Amino acid sequence: MTTDETVAAVVPDFGDDDADRKIAFVCSKGSLDMAYPALVMASGALEQGIETHIFFTFWGMDMINKKTMGNLHFSPVGNPATHMPAALAPLPGMQAMATRQMKKSLEELEIPDVPSFLEHLSDMGCHLWACKMSVDMFNLEEDDMTPLLDGVLNVSDFMEIIDGAQTMLV
């Protein structure tokens, strides 16, 4: 078989018929390095035409709190993946430096900051939910959170909405 063999026309299978696929991410962390994995995966899911939901809870509320969402931090403390000597990680200024470095790397790859990322996901049809218990716990008002949210839900209601979804806790 030669590489230039003539074949019948192939049309890519874009899987338009499997419309039932659903995915849900539970974001429970508020550090910069824990915010991006779910955002990037959600974006990939939406690009694949998959119904996508994100539920923000506990420290994940920082990703949708107007005061903090544009200013998440990355801490090298307790994170062996930074390959930094453990004794150096807690030094003053280290967190700021690590955060700056990570933001720079993200920018170089043209990856948007968290607020723009959420906007991008919302434009793609992503459903964004805030956890009722966390809203109460952190005394948040609707106005304290990004207007991109679809709403505030308790866990039972969220479970109902994501019936049949693949679910990931971040």
Add this chain to the structure above:
Amino acid sequence: MPVTVIADKEVHIDEEGFLTEFDEWDRDLAIALASNIGIDELTEEHWQVIDFLRSDYQEQGETATLRRVSTVGGIPTKSLFMLFPKKPARKMSYVSGLQKPAGCI
């Protein structure tokens, strides 16, 4: 890469059916490719996306992602989902005779 005939033109495609040679594409081919995937008419808005993707590819050497089409090409993401339903990144690349975007965002 295998050769096939689309809209009376011989073109090279990969195993999924995406065109592999930038210069083998033309506008008639785009119309045929679009119709293959259920897009019966290419409107002005479709052509705007296709033209951006092709010129951006020439400059960058890779297919623009949805976000790039929106931030650099100025075409809102929401519109892309209407023009190329469900899987706009793949569908717009296919119709434009390009490979799927390699970037995640």
